[in-house]
Amino acid sequence: MSRKYSLTEEQKKQFAGIYVLEYMINKPSSFELLLRDEDADLEPILEWLLVKEYIEILDKEKYVPTEKGRESLSKFMARYTEFLNVFDVFCAVDLEEGEFAFSSYFDFEDKQEWRAFLNEERWEDLRVAVAEFKKLDPVEIVFMSFINEDRFGKDQTGWQFDLLLGTVWDEILEICETAVHWEDLGYEDDEGEVPAEEVIQDIIKQGAELLVELKKKEALLAPPIDHGNGNGYENDGEEYVERVVMEEYPPDYYYSYYDPFYVSPLWLGLWLL
Numbered sequence: 001m002s003r004k005y006s007l008t009e010e011q012k013k014q015f016a017g018i019y020v021l022e023y024m025i026n027k028p029s030s031f032e033l034l035l036r037d038e039d040a041d042l043e044p045i046l047e048w049l050l051v052k053e054y055i056e057i058l059d060k061e062k063y064v065p066t067e068k069g070r071e072s073l074s075k076f077m078a079r080y081t082e083f084l085n086v087f088d089v090f091c092a093v094d095l096e097e098g099e100f101a102f103s104s105y106f107d108f109e110d111k112q113e114w115r116a117f118l119n120e121e122r123w124e125d126l127r128v129a130v131a132e133f134k135k136l137d138p139v140e141i142v143f144m145s146f147i148n149e150d151r152f153g154k155d156q157t158g159w160q161f162d163l164l165l166g167t168v169w170d171e172i173l174e175i176c177e178t179a180v181h182w183e184d185l186g187y188e189d190d191e192g193e194v195p196a197e198e199v200i201q202d203i204i205k206q207g208a209e210l211l212v213e214l215k216k217k218e219a220l221l222a223p224p225i226d227h228g229n230g231n232g233y234e235n236d237g238e239e240y241v242e243r244v245v246m247e248e249y250p251p252d253y254y255y256s257y258y259d260p261f262y263v264s265p266l267w268l269g270l271w272l273l
Contacts, residue, residue: 005139005176007169013048014272015143016163019152020045021054021065021073028239030062041160052272058240068273070241076271081246082264083144086257089207089214090130091145092123095185100210106217126203128179133200134263138176146172204260215251 020042023029035043046063049055054069065073092101101123108114127145128138146152151168152159162168185203186196256262 003173003177005173007139007173011139012164012169013045014270015140016045017049017052017054018073018076018271019147019163020049021069022077022244024055024063024065025070025073025241026243028243030058030064030238030240032062033057033060038158038160041165042163045164054272064240067241070244072272073244075266075273077244077246078266079140079271080144080147082266083141084148084246085215085249086211086254086264087127087130087141087144088148089211090126090203092118092120093126093203093207094122095124096122098206100207102214103210105214124180126180126182128176129182129185129200130204130207133182133204134261136263136267138179139172142172142175201260205258208254208257208260211257212251212254215254219251 024031031039031042031046035046046055049069050057050063053066054072055063056066058064089100089102093099094101101118101120104117105114108117127141131138131141146168152163182200183196185199187194187199256264
């Protein structure tokens, strides 16, 4: 059976490279030129970043990020912010009832209860379907979801190996292949056939309306409920370039998404310069 999605070694290095850049810039951290233990598995990624001038060698001792690397990370983080704000609302949709899990987002103050709610069987993950309809790269969308879910696990033993050579990339491709695709969303009711394109457009419109509603509620909360992974880092390293943070936008920023065909300019082109 032919597969729709694939990843070249170069693409893996691009994804792995931006992941390592974020680690180096925002932790902040550097890697010794003579890589030790598990860090040795990062050598092909660091060499790739070095050739592309996203990092450099300082004092013949260690790899550190460059300003070019920071600019590329800034582009990626802008897209990642967009992903967290726009695409996550489609991660759990009840197609039978036409309900979004995120409509209940502010009903939960406990992270574990919220995650259990998201794991209910009735929800379908439509992020790949939305990405495909908007002609975005679903592989990038799933990669971002793995980052958000801490699936690469920088605090776990062996993450360096998994980042380039592990089975995580096969998992990402398998999700893209087996996910709900927008072309499969058509159905028939008492009034006749409802085309898949009409269904996905309606889902995107509803998701955009919910997103703006959530942003308006969030703006009224101080502080907002945090359902994140809590992966902040202490400043235990030397900062070589300014850190990259995710920007927050007002609710009206997302009005453009009422148009199901709208794609933010942030998604145009690669994040790597």
